[in-house]
Amino acid sequence: MSIEQLAETAQAMVAAGKGIIAIDESTGTIKKRFDSVNVESTEENRRAYREMLLTTPKLGEYISGAILFDETLRQSTKDGVPFTKIMNDAGIIPGIKVDKGTHPLAGFPDEVVTEGLDGLRARLEEYYKLGARFAKWRAVIRIGEDIPTGTCIDANAHALARYAALCQEQGLVPMVEPEILLDGDHDIDTCYEVTEVVLRTLFSALYEHNVMLEGTILKVSMVLPGKDAEEQASIEEVAAATLHCLKASVPATLPGIVFLSGGQSDEDATAHLDAMNRMGEKPWPLSFSYGRAMQSAALKIWAEDMTGNVAKAQETVYARARENGLAALGEWSK
Numbered sequence: 001m002s003i004e005q006l007a008e009t010a011q012a013m014v015a016a017g018k019g020i021i022a023i024d025e026s027t028g029t030i031k032k033r034f035d036s037v038n039v040e041s042t043e044e045n046r047r048a049y050r051e052m053l054l055t056t057p058k059l060g061e062y063i064s065g066a067i068l069f070d071e072t073l074r075q076s077t078k079d080g081v082p083f084t085k086i087m088n089d090a091g092i093i094p095g096i097k098v099d100k101g102t103h104p105l106a107g108f109p110d111e112v113v114t115e116g117l118d119g120l121r122a123r124l125e126e127y128y129k130l131g132a133r134f135a136k137w138r139a140v141i142r143i144g145e146d147i148p149t150g151t152c153i154d155a156n157a158h159a160l161a162r163y164a165a166l167c168q169e170q171g172l173v174p175m176v177e178p179e180i181l182l183d184g185d186h187d188i189d190t191c192y193e194v195t196e197v198v199l200r201t202l203f204s205a206l207y208e209h210n211v212m213l214e215g216t217i218l219k220v221s222m223v224l225p226g227k228d229a230e231e232q233a234s235i236e237e238v239a240a241a242t243l244h245c246l247k248a249s250v251p252a253t254l255p256g257i258v259f260l261s262g263g264q265s266d267e268d269a270t271a272h273l274d275a276m277n278r279m280g281e282k283p284w285p286l287s288f289s290y291g292r293a294m295q296s297a298a299l300k301i302w303a304e305d306m307t308g309n310v311a312k313a314q315e316t317v318y319a320r321a322r323e324n325g326l327a328a329l330g331e332w333s334k
């Protein structure tokens with residue numbers, strides 16, 4: 001796979017006014033989401049729900065790619081059309097979550113490291129054959145008393161770099177995702193400092209592992225105060241802090257940056273992205289790769305009537321895609 005092909009895919013993922021829908025919840029996470037709306041997490045219900053999302057009419061107007069879970073990449077519509085064909089026909093690039101989740105980091109209470117490197121080369125080879133063209137790996141960093149430690153940041157950056165190098169070897173664009181969790185009562189300055197050191201460490205590890213940034217996408221959390229912090233920040237403060245932090249730590253050769261929503265309200269996730277895109281010149285496109293902020297409203301509607309409400313739920317998916325697509329251009333209005 002040439003760097004030109006990887007770069008072309010990466011650029012298409014962050015095409016102007018488009019972003020990514022993250023529907024890569026693992027079996028455990030989708031069960032939690034389904035439990036919240038009283039839907040049983042059977043394979044057929046998961047398939048039907050993802051079919052509703054992926055067959056949303058005109059979704060490709062605002063969505064460039066979708067991140068799937070292993071099970072979903074292999075599934076089809078009820079009429080037998082593979083989801084990957086539905087996506088390619090709609091101009092939506094298939095992506096795949098390839099990490100195997102977080103596990104306690106031995107010797108470091110309350111910290112986690114993401115696993116999944118063993119056997120990854122063979123899995124990536126298969127995912128490419130199944131149609132995936134980008135792959136996501138999520139590292140999780142918690143802020144708390146005396147954490148994150150340098151060891152935790154290094155361990156996660158190292159794993160991200162090894163996964164990213166393997167992806168490029170196998171022809172997939174790595175979407176490297178260090179998520180700094182919103183949990184806690186820390187202030188916005190603490191989140192800024194942690195995000196900066198995590199990103200600097202990550203890009204240093206990518207460099208050491210010969211990862212080509214031109215064929216890489218960064219997916220990251222915004223710089224926010226902890227959700228239990230006494231003092232919350234305005235939309236403008238979050239946008240300015242996030243943009244400054246990214247400019248200080250992300251090389252300009254990267255084709256684009258997308259954000260996760262991480263438990264923000266739908267409106268905040270859109271407003272923050274929009275505000276950043278109104279703040280003048282930046283070295284890379286800034287867009288979205290939201291999971292909850294793209295799906296939560298539609299999930300509720302669909303759950304009320306899983307067959308009868310498909311079109312209504314899809315209208316909500318399209319509306320959220322449109323709002324976030326406009327925010328990616330700095331053209332959203334409430």
Ligand code: 13P
Binds near residue numbers: 261292
């Ligand atoms: P949220 O937008 O719900 O945080 O999910 C995005 C994601 O893919 C997290 O890994």
